[in-house]
Amino acid sequence: MTTTHPPATLTAPRPSQRRARMRETIAGYTFLLPWLLGFFLLTFGPMVASLYLSFTDYDLFEANWVGLDNYTGLFSDPRYLKSVQVTVTYVLISTPVKLVAALLVAMLLNARRRGLGFYRSAFYAPSLVAASISIAIVWKAMFVDDAAVDSFLQIFGIDTGGWVGNQDLTMPMFVLLALWSFGGPMVIFLAGLKQVPTELYEAAEMDGAGAFRRFLTITVPMMSPVIFFNLLMETIGAFQVFGSAFIISGGTGAPADSALFYTLYLYIRGFTDFRMGYASAMAWVLVVVVGVITVLLFKTSKGWVHYQGDSR
Amino acid sequence: MKRTTLALAAAGAAAALTLSACGGGGDTPGSDSTGGTVDPDEEITLTMTWWGNDDRAARYTEALELFNEEYPNITVQPTFSTWDDYWTARATEAAGNSLPDVMQTDLAYLSQFGNRNQFLDLTPFVDNGIDVSGMSDSLLASGQVGDALVGIPQSTNTLALFYNPATLESLGVDAPDAEQTWADFVDWSVAAAEAGASLDPQLYGTGDFTGVFWLFVQHLVQEGIEVFDADGQVAFSEQDVVDWLQLVAPLRDNDLFMAPEAVAQLEPLGGFTANLFATEFSWDNFLAGYLADSGAESLEMLPLPVGSTGEHAQFFKPSMLLSASANTQHPEAAAALIDFLTNDPEVGAIFGTSRGVPSSESARSQLSAEGADAQVIAFEEEWADVITESTPVLPEGYGSIEAEWLRLASELAYGNITVEEFASQWMSAAQSTLS
Numbered sequence: 001m002t003t004t005h006p007p008a009t010l011t012a013p014r015p016s017q018r019r020a021r022m023r024e025t026i027a028g029y030t031f032l033l034p035w036l037l038g039f040f041l042l043t044f045g046p047m048v049a050s051l052y053l054s055f056t057d058y059d060l061f062e063a064n065w066v067g068l069d070n071y072t073g074l075f076s077d078p079r080y081l082k083s084v085q086v087t088v089t090y091v092l093i094s095t096p097v098k099l100v101a102a103l104l105v106a107m108l109l110n111a112r113r114r115g116l117g118f119y120r121s122a123f124y125a126p127s128l129v130a131a132s133i134s135i136a137i138v139w140k141a142m143f144v145d146d147a148a149v150d151s152f153l154q155i156f157g158i159d160t161g162g163w164v165g166n167q168d169l170t171m172p173m174f175v176l177l178a179l180w181s182f183g184g185p186m187v188i189f190l191a192g193l194k195q196v197p198t199e200l201y202e203a204a205e206m207d208g209a210g211a212f213r214r215f216l217t218i219t220v221p222m223m224s225p226v227i228f229f230n231l232l233m234e235t236i237g238a239f240q241v242f243g244s245a246f247i248i249s250g251g252t253g254a255p256a257d258s259a260l261f262y263t264l265y266l267y268i269r270g271f272t273d274f275r276m277g278y279a280s281a282m283a284w285v286l287v288v289v290v291g292v293i294t295v296l297l298f299k300t301s302k303g304w305v306h307y308q309g310d311s312r
Numbered sequence: 313m314k315r316t317t318l319a320l321a322a323a324g325a326a327a328a329l330t331l332s333a334c335g336g337g338g339d340t341p342g343s344d345s346t347g348g349t350v351d352p353d354e355e356i357t358l359t360m361t362w363w364g365n366d367d368r369a370a371r372y373t374e375a376l377e378l379f380n381e382e383y384p385n386i387t388v389q390p391t392f393s394t395w396d397d398y399w400t401a402r403a404t405e406a407a408g409n410s411l412p413d414v415m416q417t418d419l420a421y422l423s424q425f426g427n428r429n430q431f432l433d434l435t436p437f438v439d440n441g442i443d444v445s446g447m448s449d450s451l452l453a454s455g456q457v458g459d460a461l462v463g464i465p466q467s468t469n470t471l472a473l474f475y476n477p478a479t480l481e482s483l484g485v486d487a488p489d490a491e492q493t494w495a496d497f498v499d500w501s502v503a504a505a506e507a508g509a510s511l512d513p514q515l516y517g518t519g520d521f522t523g524v525f526w527l528f529v530q531h532l533v534q535e536g537i538e539v540f541d542a543d544g545q546v547a548f549s550e551q552d553v554v555d556w557l558q559l560v561a562p563l564r565d566n567d568l569f570m571a572p573e574a575v576a577q578l579e580p581l582g583g584f585t586a587n588l589f590a591t592e593f594s595w596d597n598f599l600a601g602y603l604a605d606s607g608a609e610s611l612e613m614l615p616l617p618v619g620s621t622g623e624h625a626q627f628f629k630p631s632m633l634l635s636a637s638a639n640t641q642h643p644e645a646a647a648a649l650i651d652f653l654t655n656d657p658e659v660g661a662i663f664g665t666s667r668g669v670p671s672s673e674s675a676r677s678q679l680s681a682e683g684a685d686a687q688v689i690a691f692e693e694e695w696a697d698v699i700t701e702s703t704p705v706l707p708e709g710y711g712s713i714e715a716e717w718l719r720l721a722s723e724l725a726y727g728n729i730t731v732e733e734f735a736s737q738w739m740s741a742a743q744s745t746l747s
Contacts, residue, residue, distance in 0.1 A: 060407040061428045078737070145577040165576020167726055251396060252719070255576055256726040271400040273712050273745075274424075 054280035063277065070281035080282070082257050083265035089171060090261065091238040094178040099230055102182040106189035107219070120190070127183030136247035139177055140164055164248070167258040174259070177244055185230040192226030193219070224305040232297055239290050242267070262286060349441055349644060356386045356645045362416035363398040368666065375659045379652050386645050388414075399711065406430045411637035413646045417463050418632055419454065419703070420711040425635075426457030427708055432636040432643055433460035434650070441647040443655050446673035450702055454630045463633030464650050467668030469595040470628050470699060471530055472613040472691065473497075474602065479590040483507045483515055487612070488591065494531070494617045498562055504590050505568035518591045519583045520569050522557050523721025525714045526629075527593050527616075531556060533627060533701050534619030544707030546742050553735035557724070572725040581605060596691055597631060597668040600684035613687075615695045624698035631668030665689065709745045716741045 029036075054070055056063035074080045109120050129135050142148045145162030153160060163169040200218050209217070220227070242263040245253070253260030253268070262282070270279030350356070362372060369392050376388045391412070393401060399421055405411045411430060425431055434455075438444055442464060444452055455463035475487055485504050488497055501517030508515030521527055532539050538547040563569055570583055584592035585605040593616070594602070602611055615624045634653060636646040653659055660675030664685040669692055670676045679685050692699075720738050723729045729737070 060403045145574075161573060162577045166573045167728075254722060255572065256723050256728050257719070271403070272715065274403050 050280040050283060053277050054284050056277045057275075058277040058280070059274045060276055066277065070278045071285070073278065074281065074285065079257065079260065079265060083253075083260045083262045086171070086258065086260050087239060087241075087262040090174060090178075090241065091235060093171070094175045095231070095234045095238050097175060098178050098182050098234060099185060099227070101179055102185040102230070103189050103223075103227070105182065106186045106193055107215075109186075109190055110193040120187075124183035124187055127181040127186075130177065130181030130183075133243060133247055136177075136244040139173070139244070140248045143169075143173055165255050167255045170255065170258040173248070174241070174244065178238070178241075185234060188226060188230055189223070192223050196222045221306050225307055228297070228301050228305045232294065235293065235297070236290055239286065350383065350386065350642075350648050351644075352383075352385055354385060356642050358386060358388045358414060358640075358642060358645055358649060359391070359412040360388050360414040360649065361391045361393075361398075361402075361412045363395045364392055364416075365394075368392070371662050371666065374662050375653060375656075378656065378658055378662075379649060382652065383645075383648060386648070388649065409639050411639065413640040413642065414634060414636050414649050416466075416632050417635045418711075419630060419706050420714060422455070422463055422633065422635075423457050423706065423708045424711070426460065426462040430638055431457075431460070431462035432638050432640060432646065433462065434464060434636065434647065435461045437643075437647040437651075441644060442651040443672075446655060446675070447671040451628070451630060451671055454703060455633050463630075463635045464654055465630035465633050465671045466654060467597070467631045467663075467665075467670050468628040469597040469631040469668040470626050470692065471527060471593060471616055472596040473591060473593055473616060474584065474599075475591045475612050475614070476584070476587060476589075476606070476608050477610055477612060478608060479515060479587055480504075482511065483517075483590060485590070488614060490614045492617045494559055494619075497617045498560055501560075501591070502562050502566070502568055505563065508590075513588060514570075516568065516570050516583065516589050517563070518593075519575070519589050520560060520564065520721065520725060521593045522560055523718060523725070524593060525717040528553075528556050528717075529704060530616060530626065531619065533704065534616075534621070534623065534625040536621070539704040540707050544709075545746055546739070550735045550739050553738060554731055557731040557734060569725070572722065575725075595629075595631065595668075596688050597665050599688050600664070600666055603684055613691045615698050623700070624695075625701050626695075626699045627701040627703045628699055629703045630671070707746055712745045713738075713742045716745075 057066050105123055143163035150160055150162055163173050201214055204214050240263055241261055245259050245261040245264045249259035253264055266279050266282045269275050451465050455461055455465055483504050488500050504517030529539055532548055541547040575583055578586045583589035585602055587606055618624050634650045640646050655672045655674050657674050657678040660670050661678040665688040720734045724734050
């Protein structure tokens with residue numbers, strides 16, 4: 001904090017300015033240092049290390065160069081292909097379902113009614129805890145035989161005999177867990193809805209457009225940047241689901257690998273089988289695939305995302 | 313996207329562990345030690361870890377208090393975790409050369425760590441700090457990896473056929489015969505399951521025991537088939553696997569096993585401890601736990617069914633060992649702790665048979681003469697003459713191939729794969745793991 005010194009070197013403005021700028025730069029980087037250290041030591045460094053390790057047979061003790069073996073091995077590993085299938089299914093189902101639910105609830109909460117503040121908090125609350133370990137445990141307890149969900153369904157004459165342990169009901173259970181935590185995108189949608197000028201709706205109503213028509217031709221286009229943002233974030237997030245899968249399947253992907261999500265298999269390979277090189281290769285394939293999907297989404301966005309002030 | 317790179321964290325964690333490992337004590341590693349006893353004036357802190365439940369933790373705490381009375385200058389800092397997380401934690405520590413001074417180890421992982429010189433060679437301490445006079449040479453040899461003695465066996469166990477007399481009574485069937493063959497037992501289970509089909513809740517003869525890899529290993533030993541060769545490769549054939557899995561075809565193909573969906577609902581109990589299965593194959597030292605979990609009035613044990621030679625041909629397996637870290641600063645103190653936990657009669661009384669039947673005679677001498685402990689000891693004494701074989705030497709990577717066997721057994725139970733697919737998938741996984 002030496003910046004309060006009087007400007008004693010007024011007679012030579014240029015070097016002093018340079019020195020001041022220099023000092024500012026140093027101060028800036030000094031303040032950045034904690035973050036930079038963290039980034040390079042805990043994120044960038046390990047990423048580079050993992051890229052190298054993905055070409056080795058690193059087993060936590062020694063690493064021998066094996067070239068592309070880990071990468072080519074992935075595609076002849078039936079469990080790897082299964083984990084891809086489970087994860088892609090989950091992304092394709094849970095992301096749209098969650099976004100539609102979030103948008104619909106956001107529209108309900110955008111209306112002017114009494115007690116809205118309460119409802120907004122109430123609908124947002126689950127997403128605060130949904131990613132936690134305790135909820136995964138509660139979720140599992142809710143879906144076993146004769147527990148809450150099963151008893152409820154029995155009222156309608158549906159006896160599932162418990163969802164946990166039934167390989168056909170594993171995926172619906174995870175999708176419901178994702179759906180239940182729609183609060184995050186909902187809040188963003190709500191903020192987006194507030195930005196849509198009401199005169200657009202009024203004008204459309206004057207022209208005789210019904211509620212559905214107004215939704216399709218005003219809400220959706222006006223909201224498209226927000227929808228795009230949520231779609232991107234939720235897709236990336238869905239590829240990385242780990243905690244709930246780990247807890248509910250007991251860390252194994254059980255029953256019969258129906259909960260073998262990509263990151264869970266990565267964990268099993270790395271930390272149960274100690275095949276860190278293989279796990280690193282899996283991590284890099286995921287990084288690249290998620291990167292490619294993000295780029296593709298951005299490409300398609302030119303066709304359907306409208307920013308205000310656009311000529312389209 | 314940071315979380316996608318979970319594996320990257322491993323490298324970071326390893327680095328952090330290396331750094332933290334530098335924090336303790338001097339710089340001379342203890343592996344050059346020549347054995348001997350502890351200097352009573354030196355203030356020493358040892359770290360120690362084991363896997364197990366709260367019950368085991370309470371017993372260890374009690375035992376470590378006794379140790380501290382005997383060696384007031386040594387403080388032991390204990391940690392523990394469940395079996396599932398245990399080896400993950402040890403592997404990351406080993407990568408950073410920061411294993412605890414003393415730790416509980418298992419045959420399945422002993423060579424994996426031993427081959428990489430992670431464990432202290434305890435040979436210099438034999439009868440010079442660690443008293444092994446109370447255990448047999450063949451048992452002590454199971455702690456050997458290469459030329460180094462890296463683990464002191466704490467206890468032994470052997471496989472047994474458990475049955476629940478109360479469940480048998482509900483089923484109205486007699487107990488299985490001790491001299492039955494495997495096929496006899498399957499026939500018995502079919503009859504029991506058919507009797508149980510009309511009951512509420514439905515009762516079963518047994519669970520699908522072919523999914524227990526150790527039982528398959530024991531069966532191969534009975535048949536005189538080599539399990540692993542000297543290079544640590546699988547020595548039995550794919551057909552041996554198929555034959556073993558087909559043993560229970562009369563049960564599997566006629567839905568006389570409880571559905572896997574239903575078994576999953578019983579967790580954390582199993583079919584036997586939920587009192588729904590009349591029998592179960594398991595390690596004999598599980599008796600106390602099974603009695604507690606099931607609430608059954610009594611459980612009985614029989615030796616395994618006989619192989620085609622008519623012999624039981626069972627083996628004692630060390631149920632756990634104690635090892636010291638190659639990087640310990642206090643090898644003499646670590647050895648003293650291992651010796652105490654192995655041989656002290658009072659420690660023997662504290663653990664009972666919960667870790668298996670104690671390996672050392674002096675620890676065995678104080679076991680209670682009643683309850684589950686007495687029953688396990690009586691079982692092993694009664695059937696001592698059928699325990700004629702020694703445990704096969706387990707290759708590095710045994711833990712992984714055992715886990716793969718269990719996973720495929722689950723796929724088989726759900727009907728996702730056939731017996732032949734099980735055998736070929738397991739074989740190729742084992743070959744790639746053990747190579």
